[in-house]
Amino acid sequence: MIGIFDSGLGGLTVARAIVDKLPDYDIIYFGDTARTPYGNKSKETVIQYSIENTEFLIKNGAKIIVIACNTASSVATDVLRKKFNIPIFEVISPAVEMTLSLSNLKIIGVIGTRATINSGIYNNMIKSIKPDIKVYSAECPLLVPLVEEGWIKKRETRMIVKKYLHPLKTKKIDTLILGCTHYPILKNIIKPKIGRKVRIIDSSLAVANKLSQYFIDNDIIPNNTGNNHIFVSDITPHFKDIAKSVFQKNIDLKQVKQ
Amino acid sequence: MIGIFDSGLGGLTVARAIVDKLPDYDIIYFGDTARTPYGNKSKETVIQYSIENTEFLIKNGAKIIVIACNTASSVATDVLRKKFNIPIFEVISPAVEMTLSLSNLKIIGVIGTRATINSGIYNNMIKSIKPDIKVYSAECPLLVPLVEEGWIKKRETRMIVKKYLHPLKTKKIDTLILGCTHYPILKNIIKPKIGRKVRIIDSSLAVANKLSQYFIDNDIIPNNTGNNHIFVSDITPHFKDIAKSVFQKNIDLKQVKQ
Numbered sequence: 420m421i422g423i424f425d426s427g428l429g430g431l432t433v434a435r436a437i438v439d440k441l442p443d444y445d446i447i448y449f450g451d452t453a454r455t456p457y458g459n460k461s462k463e464t465v466i467q468y469s470i471e472n473t474e475f476l477i478k479n480g481a482k483i484i485v486i487a488c489n490t491a492s493s494v495a496t497d498v499l500r501k502k503f504n505i506p507i508f509e510v511i512s513p514a515v516e517m518t519l520s521l522s523n524l525k526i527i528g529v530i531g532t533r534a535t536i537n538s539g540i541y542n543n544m545i546k547s548i549k550p551d552i553k554v555y556s557a558e559c560p561l562l563v564p565l566v567e568e569g570w571i572k573k574r575e576t577r578m579i580v581k582k583y584l585h586p587l588k589t590k591k592i593d594t595l596i597l598g599c600t601h602y603p604i605l606k607n608i609i610k611p612k613i614g615r616k617v618r619i620i621d622s623s624l625a626v627a628n629k630l631s632q633y634f635i636d637n638d639i640i641p642n643n644t645g646n647n648h649i650f651v652s653d654i655t656p657h658f659k660d661i662a663k664s665v666f667q668k669n670i671d672l673k674q675v676k677q
Numbered sequence: 678m679i680g681i682f683d684s685g686l687g688g689l690t691v692a693r694a695i696v697d698k699l700p701d702y703d704i705i706y707f708g709d710t711a712r713t714p715y716g717n718k719s720k721e722t723v724i725q726y727s728i729e730n731t732e733f734l735i736k737n738g739a740k741i742i743v744i745a746c747n748t749a750s751s752v753a754t755d756v757l758r759k760k761f762n763i764p765i766f767e768v769i770s771p772a773v774e775m776t777l778s779l780s781n782l783k784i785i786g787v788i789g790t791r792a793t794i795n796s797g798i799y800n801n802m803i804k805s806i807k808p809d810i811k812v813y814s815a816e817c818p819l820l821v822p823l824v825e826e827g828w829i830k831k832r833e834t835r836m837i838v839k840k841y842l843h844p845l846k847t848k849k850i851d852t853l854i855l856g857c858t859h860y861p862i863l864k865n866i867i868k869p870k871i872g873r874k875v876r877i878i879d880s881s882l883a884v885a886n887k888l889s890q891y892f893i894d895n896d897i898i899p900n901n902t903g904n905n906h907i908f909v910s911d912i913t914p915h916f917k918d919i920a921k922s923v924f925q926k927n928i929d930l931k932q933v934k935q
Contacts, residue, residue, distance in 0.1 A: 453722045454712045459825070464711045464911045533915065564822040567717070575833050575840070582833070653722045657791065 420445040421630070422481025424472040427455030427651075428658065429563065429601035430487030431665040433510065434647075436627035437485070438668075441634070443641030446648070447481055450662075453652035453677055456563050457490040458532025458599070465534065469495035471677060473503055475650075485626060486510065489531050489599045493538040506633070513625035514596050515544045521618060524549075524594060528587035528613070529556040531598030532563065541598060555590045559583040559599070566601045569661060571608075580605065581612045588613060596620045604665060652677035678703040679888070680739025682730040685713035685909075686916065687821065687859035688745030689923040691768065692905075694885035695743070696926075699892070701899030704906070705739055708920075711910035711935055714821050715748040716790025716857070723792065727753035729935060731761055737906075743884060744768065747789050747857050751796040764891070771883035772854050773802045779876060782807075782852060786845035786871070787814040789856030790821065799856060813848045817841040817857070824859045825919060829866075838863065839870045846871060854878045862923060910935035 421441075423434050427450050434448045449472050451457075457465050469491045473484055484499065485508045486492045492509035500507050518527060529541040536558040545554050561579055570576045587595065595617050597603055603621045610619060633639075649666075651658060654674040662670050679699075681692050685708050692706045707730050709715075715723050727749045731742055742757065743766045744750045750767035758765050776785060787799040794816040803812050819837055828834045845853065853875050855861055861879045868877060891897075907924075909916060912932045920928050 453718060459913065459915065460711060460911050461913050533913075560826055561822060561828070564819060568818055570819070575836050578833050578836075653718050655717065655719050655791075657717065 420447055420480045421483050421485060422447050422449070422473070422476030423485045423487045424449040424451070424469070424476060424491070425488040425600060426450070426457035426490065427452050427567065428661050428665055429566065429599065431662060432600050432603045433485065433487035433623040433626055435666050436623040437630060438647065440627040440631050441641065443645050445642065445644055445646045447476055447479055448647070448649045449475055450649075450651040451677060452654070452658055456532070457488060458534050458563055459560055460534065462494045462534070465491055466495045466498050469499060470502060473499055475675065475677065477503065477505070479648075481505075484508065485630065487600055487626075489622070490534045493535045493540040508626060508630060510600060510622040510626050511540055511598070512544065513629040514598070514620050514622035515541065515548070517625040517628075518594055518596055518620050519545065519548055521594060524552060526553045526555070526590060526592045528590065528592035528595045529554065529598045530559050530583065530587070530595065530602065531556070533558045533560050535598050541596060553590075555587055555592060557583055557587055562605060563599065563601050566604050567661060569664070571604060576605070577608050577612070580608050584609070584613050592617060594618045594620060597622060649673065650675050678705055678738045679741050679743060680705050680707070680731070680734030681743045681745045682707040682709070682727070682734060682749070683746040683858060684708070684715035684748065685710050685825065686919050686923055687824065687857065687862075689920060690858050690861045691743065691745035691881040691884055693924050694881040695888060696905065698885040698889050699899065701903050703900065703902055703904045705734055705737055706905070706907045707733055708907070708909040709935060710912070710916055714790070715746060716792050716821055717818055718792065720752045720792070723749055724753045724756050727757060728760060731757055733908075733933065733935065735761065735763070739763075742766065743888065745858055745884075747880070748792045751793045751798040766884060766888060768858060768880040768884050769798055769856070770802065771887040772856070772878050772880035773799065773806070775883040775886075776852055776854055776878050777803065777806055779852060782810060784811045784813070784848060784850045786848065786850035786853045786875075787812065787856045788817050788841065788845070788853065788860065789814070791816045791818050793856050799854060811848075813845055813850060815841055815845055820863060821857065821859050824862050827919060827922070829862060834863070835866050835870070838866050842867070842871050850875060852876045852878060855880060907931065908933050
């Protein structure tokens, strides 16, 4: 069983990509909707929440953990790997690897929450592999609330996306990493604002590919049931609607206290 | 010592009004920044957090509690009054009383978070006192994140405020209750969008007046120190900046685990 957690519902884009790629594996998802969002909180708080989320998933049968939240991936991965003796996947290095495999790569842009961007993790990881590539980043703290409100097609969202992307556009980036699992939901707005020639890297696809490769390399055979268990720490009718539209499948949300 | 809590930093508008009105009393403030916001979470979760916040304040010397958060006031007041044997003030009934004391009152508008508006508390409270008055309400879930980002003067914020207020404007309201302690920070945007003739009720002033009257009625004498203790459950440089700008005083934020 693959355990997946996120600060809330954005990580369902990752769960969705994993289910599409690996339909025969069971997944258990935990969205910490009672304490969402993580992206504007401190490193220590996000680490503590990530430990609790991982403990919940393992207790409920997860044998592999996917941190489907860039904020938690950027600050909590090392701590979780030290603390828990099972494979732990995060969403950042697969996106970086996918990006660095592209040709004609000169200037990369990264967008994410304040916590992710402040951690400097994308910049450090890219520079450690290819020091000559330029990396520019921009924090976009209002995009998570806009997605969670379902303001996907609103004019104000387009204006805010344009404002956030402007500094990257002036740097003439050729590739943009969506460094937050909520952002794929805004792909159709982001693409025209940054410029249609700029390649967009969606970490949900990158992590699903990585996981699939891991299963092949380690001969891990699916159990052929493909059950999806989706848990959240808080439930409202509004969360239900968003979960359904992000996961694009009928979904049975169950609440657990965190 | 007056104990004040909020989901985050919006309640500092209430703390500020109390300190202005009652400068000789000690206050202890707790902002639950590690779990902010409350306004889109379920009733049960908000009640649980409110109990924990009240326990923290009492443990640290509070003799009176002010729930400086409309969401918590609307769903948790009764539970807190049953559970804790000290006076508990909330921000809703003072605002309603202040509103109903006005002359020429026909159509009232109320804005708040989704949880506050869904609770129906303003509507019910006003109707129970003056059944003939019309009440219209609008949920404004994005205003809290916009305030917390400091987007006070941005064009997008003005557009979003206009969009949220539009249904109330078409109802030709004569009075608007700001049903969220973050909203007084946007008063200068809200006023022109709703129309300059519409009277605006700021619950932070209403609750400070109510508290002052309570002290007079009960002969509660200040201890003449006027210390302010401000605690938060999470701390970031960004939170520090906002806290300072909302409280309009130098502020010493201390972190406690919640």
